[in-house]
Amino acid sequence: MRLPDILSTHDPLLASELAQAIDNKTKPLGSLGALETLARQIGLIQQTTKVALHKPAILVFAADHGVVAEGISAYPQSVTWQMVENFLSKGAAINVFARQNGCALQIIDAGVNHDFGKRVALMDCKVGRGTANFAQKPAMSWAECAAALAHGMRIVGNLEGNVIGFGEMGIGNTTAAAALMHKLTGVPVADCVGAGTGLSPEGVLHKQDVIEAAVALHGEMSEPLDILATFGGFEIAMIVGAMLKAAERRMVLLIDGFIVSSALLVAARMQPAILDYCVFSHCSDEAGHARMLEHLKARPLLNLGLRLGEGTGCALALPLLHAAVNFLGEMATFQSARVSGQSA
Ligand SMILES: O=C(O)c1ccc[n+]([C@@H]2O[C@H](COP(=O)([O-])O)[C@@H](O)[C@H]2O)c1
Numbered sequence: 001m002r003l004p005d006i007l008s009t010h011d012p013l014l015a016s017e018l019a020q021a022i023d024n025k026t027k028p029l030g031s032l033g034a035l036e037t038l039a040r041q042i043g044l045i046q047q048t049t050k051v052a053l054h055k056p057a058i059l060v061f062a063a064d065h066g067v068v069a070e071g072i073s074a075y076p077q078s079v080t081w082q083m084v085e086n087f088l089s090k091g092a093a094i095n096v097f098a099r100q101n102g103c104a105l106q107i108i109d110a111g112v113n114h115d116f117g118k119r120v121a122l123m124d125c126k127v128g129r130g131t132a133n134f135a136q137k138p139a140m141s142w143a144e145c146a147a148a149l150a151h152g153m154r155i156v157g158n159l160e161g162n163v164i165g166f167g168e169m170g171i172g173n174t175t176a177a178a179a180l181m182h183k184l185t186g187v188p189v190a191d192c193v194g195a196g197t198g199l200s201p202e203g204v205l206h207k208q209d210v211i212e213a214a215v216a217l218h219g220e221m222s223e224p225l226d227i228l229a230t231f232g233g234f235e236i237a238m239i240v241g242a243m244l245k246a247a248e249r250r251m252v253l254l255i256d257g258f259i260v261s262s263a264l265l266v267a268a269r270m271q272p273a274i275l276d277y278c279v280f281s282h283c284s285d286e287a288g289h290a291r292m293l294e295h296l297k298a299r300p301l302l303n304l305g306l307r308l309g310e311g312t313g314c315a316l317a318l319p320l321l322h323a324a325v326n327f328l329g330e331m332a333t334f335q336s337a338r339v340s341g342q343s344a
């Protein structure tokens, strides 16, 4: 399997053209703050000052996790497939927000422990009926991990748009994400774990114990794909493949919450330049997310106390991407509007 090679967006000449275009707009220098940073970033990704967003889409990858057998979630595993049905019936939060903001939505069965039968709106990329319990053995075989990565790359290879949001659904996946965070950042497990769907403080301590015991069981490893196969999930691995392909195709990658960011930790260890393509939609209320974002040197656009997943942060941040692109494309310049451009 050939994994994508990702080039940095670094281009000093284009960066100065973008800075000039932004500074010539009728506003005090720097006054559009994070939107200016965003416009510059999108310009560097698209290699032009004439930026445009085309067919934005959110992909929601769903899968189950064997580690739920350890009692690490506030909800039963069956909620994963039930929420997939809810996505297909267009009743979930992500359906509402994607619709509101004109964003296409694709749901992908990456490995849910349920037989959905043939469904037109559900992309069947099932790698298995949930991962193995990583408290006992590696979550995935190498073949399963490779299959998930390959599905992710293929899905994004077939997309038409140039902005892609990543979402997920999977009871138990904050435990997988916290384990990945610990292994990839070195942050103590205690600072990686959180309440997920709503564990009590005692529940969070138990989750920490489960992860610490699993880390000891599996021993030292430093290769990101080994860490992914041992502690990850089918949806997380599929997101890693999808992210790598999206950056190779010079798309804008919209990052959602704690679980999607843990997939990015894996991808960024493999290809650090992927971070040039990432827009961080929000800081989740999941305890470890702020620290994870710090590790990624990320500045999230929103901080709304969300901890839902599904790609909801991406859908909510999308209007800010439109605002960044539109001000750069449509605002008058000091010259065109005959406004004095010199500060006093
Ligand atoms: O995106 C986040 O930051 C986030 C934080 C907490 C929970 N979630 C969602 O909750 C589920 C995982 O929670 P848990 O407690 O079952 O590990 C999964 O379906 C995620 O989409 C998502």
Ligand SMILES: Cc1cc2nc[nH]c2cc1C
Binding pocket: 075, 079, 083, 168, 169, 170, 197, 308, 309, 310
């Ligand atoms: C109801 C519910 C909806 C979700 N959406 C993403 N994760 C979720 C977890 C639960 C429990």
